[in-house]
Amino acid sequence: MQIKKVAGLTLGFLAAGLFVSGVATSPVQAETAAKNQTYDRIKKTHTMNWGVKGDTKLMGLTNIRTGKLEGFDIDMAKAITKRIDPKAKPELTQITSGTRVPMLLNGNIDAIIATMTITPERKKVVDFSEPYFNAGQALMVMKKSDVKSIKDLNHKGARILGVQGSNSIENVKKFAPKAKVVALPDYATALTALESGQGDALTTDNSILYGMAVDNHNVKVVGGNFTTEPYGVAVDKADPKLTKAINKAIDEMKADGSYDKLAKKWFNDVPGMNWKEVTE
Amino acid sequence: MWTLFTSHASEFFTGFGWTILSSVIALIGSTILGLGFALLQIVPNRFANIVGKIYIEVVRNIPLLVITMFFYVVVAKVLNLNGFVSGTIGLTLYTSAFIAETIRAGINSVDSGQYEGARSNGLSWWQAMRYVVLPQAIRLVIPPLGNQFVNLIKNSSVLAFVAGLDLMYQANMISQLTFDTFGPYIIVAIFYLILTLPLSYYMRYLENKTDR
Numbered sequence: 001m002q003i004k005k006v007a008g009l010t011l012g013f014l015a016a017g018l019f020v021s022g023v024a025t026s027p028v029q030a031e032t033a034a035k036n037q038t039y040d041r042i043k044k045t046h047t048m049n050w051g052v053k054g055d056t057k058l059m060g061l062t063n064i065r066t067g068k069l070e071g072f073d074i075d076m077a078k079a080i081t082k083r084i085d086p087k088a089k090p091e092l093t094q095i096t097s098g099t100r101v102p103m104l105l106n107g108n109i110d111a112i113i114a115t116m117t118i119t120p121e122r123k124k125v126v127d128f129s130e131p132y133f134n135a136g137q138a139l140m141v142m143k144k145s146d147v148k149s150i151k152d153l154n155h156k157g158a159r160i161l162g163v164q165g166s167n168s169i170e171n172v173k174k175f176a177p178k179a180k181v182v183a184l185p186d187y188a189t190a191l192t193a194l195e196s197g198q199g200d201a202l203t204t205d206n207s208i209l210y211g212m213a214v215d216n217h218n219v220k221v222v223g224g225n226f227t228t229e230p231y232g233v234a235v236d237k238a239d240p241k242l243t244k245a246i247n248k249a250i251d252e253m254k255a256d257g258s259y260d261k262l263a264k265k266w267f268n269d270v271p272g273m274n275w276k277e278v279t280e
Numbered sequence: 281m282w283t284l285f286t287s288h289a290s291e292f293f294t295g296f297g298w299t300i301l302s303s304v305i306a307l308i309g310s311t312i313l314g315l316g317f318a319l320l321q322i323v324p325n326r327f328a329n330i331v332g333k334i335y336i337e338v339v340r341n342i343p344l345l346v347i348t349m350f351f352y353v354v355v356a357k358v359l360n361l362n363g364f365v366s367g368t369i370g371l372t373l374y375t376s377a378f379i380a381e382t383i384r385a386g387i388n389s390v391d392s393g394q395y396e397g398a399r400s401n402g403l404s405w406w407q408a409m410r411y412v413v414l415p416q417a418i419r420l421v422i423p424p425l426g427n428q429f430v431n432l433i434k435n436s437s438v439l440a441f442v443a444g445l446d447l448m449y450q451a452n453m454i455s456q457l458t459f460d461t462f463g464p465y466i467i468v469a470i471f472y473l474i475l476t477l478p479l480s481y482y483m484r485y486l487e488n489k490t491d492r
Contacts, residue, residue, distance in 0.1 A: 098452070102461045125459050165456040182363065182443040183453060189349075189441075196356045198363070198443075 038110045039241040046088045050077040051109035054094035055187060057211030058266050059115050062094070069094070072207075072266040073113045076132060079258065080113075080233070083249035084242075096186065098165035101125060104236055111242065112234040115205060119167055119229075127239070128232035129246045132259075134280045136225025137168050138206040142194065142218060147201055149223035150175045161190050161199035168204045171227055187212065194219065205229065207278075210270050254279075284463045288454050295450030296471050302368045302446060303433045303475070309372040310432065314379025321384050324405060332380070339377035344438050347374055352442040367439035367446075375432045382428060386421035387413060419490045426483025430476050437472075447471050 042048045052073055053060035060071040069092050081090040093109050100112050104126060117135060118128045141147045150172070153160055158179035162169040169183050182199055184190040191212055194202045202209070202219075209221045233250075235243045253259040260279060267275035285292065320332030339347070348370030351361055361369070390413050398408035440448035451464040458464070 098456055101459055164452050169453075170457070183449075184443055185441055189353075192353045193443075196353045197360065198352070198356060 036239055036241040038107075038236060038239045039245065042088060042110065042242070043085055046085060047091050048081045048084065048088050049091045049093055049108070049110045050081075051095040051100050051103055051112040051114055052077060052092050053096075053114040055096075056115055056208055057214060058270065059207055059211065060094075061211075072133070072262060073115065075262050075265070077111075077113045079253060079262070080246055080249040083252060084245045096165065097163060100234075104234060107236075110235070110239075111246065115207060115231055116234050117167055117205070117229040118232040121167075122234070125237075126234040127237050127243045128234055129243055130250060131230030131232050132250050133207065133231040134278055135205045135207050135229050135231050137171055137203060137227040137229060138209050138221055138225050139223050140194070140202045140209045140213065140219050140221050141200065143220050145200065145222075147222060150203075150226050153179045153201055155179070159199040161193055161202045163187055163190050163204060166204060167229075171229075172203045175226055191216070191219075205231075207231075210267075214270060281463045281466065284454075284458065284460060285467055288450075288458075288464075291450045291454055292447070292467060292471065295445065295447035295468070298364060298439070298444065299433070299436050299446040299471075300475070302364065302371065302436050302439060302444065305368050306371040306375060306432055306436070307429060310375035310379050310428075313372065313376035315383055317376065317380035318383035318387065319409070321380070322387055336377045336380050339373055340381065342374075344370060344374045344435055345441060348438050348442055363442035363444040364439065364446075367436075367442050367444040371432065371436055371438065374435070375428060378428050378431075379425065382421050382424045383417065385424075386417040389420055390416045422490060423483060423487045426479065426486070429483075430479055433475050433479070434472065 052069060053071070054062045054069060056071065056073075058071055060069055060073045062068070063070050074092065077092065078090050081088050093103075095103055095109070095112065095114055097114075100109075100114055100116065101122075103109050104112055112126075113132075115133075115135070116122075118131060122128070139147065139150060139153075147153060154176040156178050158176065160172055160176060160179050160181050162172060162181055162183050164183045164185055169181055172179075173181055182193075184193055187204070187208060190202055190204075193199060195218060206221070206225055213219055213221050233243075233246050235246065250259070253262075263275050263278050267278055317332045317335055320328045321336070323329070348367050351366035351369050352363060355361060356366065394412050394416065395408055398412040399405070403411065436446060437448035438444075439446040440452055443449060447468045451468040454464040455461050
């Protein structure tokens with residue numbers, strides 16, 4: 001008797017789960033009804049919510065002493081906000097590669113500027129601004145490693161570390177189909193895993209690898225970029241006006257030299273990196 | 281959701297397989313270890329009691345994720361452990377501390393007259409345990425032990441953090457590939473229920489049977 005009751009309850013829960021998932025896939029229709037809602041709100045409330053990285057050196061990192069976020073992405077976010085609405089204040093929300101798209105679509109943040117590569121798949125889900133950072137995927141290995149490029153890893157038994165939610169995992173499978181790819185939750189864990197011998201190389205965007213190599217003298221970046229994957233600002237598809245405004249802001253910054261100034265500020269001192277390659 | 285399941289069926293079943301394998305290894309390992317540490321705590325030897333106590337209190341009071349990460353990044357520098365192995369070891373040690381406590385409580389709740397009677401009839405300490413106390417204790421600890429096993433299966437999702445290829449890891453990968461953040465986790469929840477519900481019911485059945 002009791003078993004029957006519990007079984008019934010369980011089925012009920014499952015049914016509820018299926019129902020909710022059906023509802024969750026349909027908010028697209030609701031959003032198109034309120035076009036450019038975010039842009040109008042920014043103009044009205046003078047705040048713009050940015051999703052930024054908090055764990056990526058040079059791009060977006062929480063300064064432990066001041067508790068403030070710092071990096072190229074952060075400075076870009078501040079500069080773009082000022083150009084969209086001079087009175088507006090940027091609000092910065094820390095996101096991860098895994099949570100950023102759902103948070104944008106849920107309306108928790110207005111735009112993402114968080115080392116996000118422009119890809120055709122992502123373009124189906126969100127709108128992108130024009131590229132603001134010329135990134136590409138590279139490899140990091142231990143200093144004593146013999147690996148020189150991605151070709152050295154295309155054999156059985158090679159293990160390549162990556163981070164969940166970033167497209168570098170799918171990419172590296174194309175360049176080294178024979179290697180085993182291991183995905184970890186974040187860059188700090190992935191770097192620790194590399195150091196403790198869980199993989200032969202760590203792959204992700206060059207910007208992130210250089211950021212890690214600045215502080216860590218046991219590792220080195222090798223082989224240069226094997227892909228071209230520029231970063232863009234991601235915006236909800238329901239807000240084309242916001243995308244346009246961001247593009248205009250980036251164009252203005254490139255024209256008046258303030259963009260070059262930011263790139264130089266962050267990337268001039270990185271060993272083995274020419275800051276101009278970022279702006280190409 | 282059904283198309284999500286069919287298009288990623290191989291990933292889901294791979295994850296299901298690794299979850300089952302990890303759970304079975306950890307279940308056997310933690311039961312043996314747990315029984316051992318429970319006995320360590322009650323043998324008439326002060327030193328053994330202290331060793332057992334320290335192990336249980338330390339392991340039981342550290343988060344499972346910390347134990348697992350310890351094996352994944354610290355121990356791996358010496359021994360070459362991958363994510364699956366370190367996750368399974370973490371799971372085994374963590375669960376064994378709880379099982380030891382459960383079994384010890386069961387042994388303690390057997391009336392002391394049973395043990396004293398056995399000893400006064402000429403049985404050694406080990407014989408008294410083996411033939412008189414433990415058979416009674418096992419009956420008492422089956423229901424709470426069942427709970428520990430269900431917890432163990434659920435806790436196996438910790439493997440996802442160290443790339444252990446289990447169900448949760450596959451769900452993370454699929455949701456980030458498809459941008460569907462809901463479907464993969466619902467499917468994975470159903471997979472976990474397939475494992476845990478029958479176990480819960482079986483434990484309840486055993487409980488009813490031993491009650492009689």
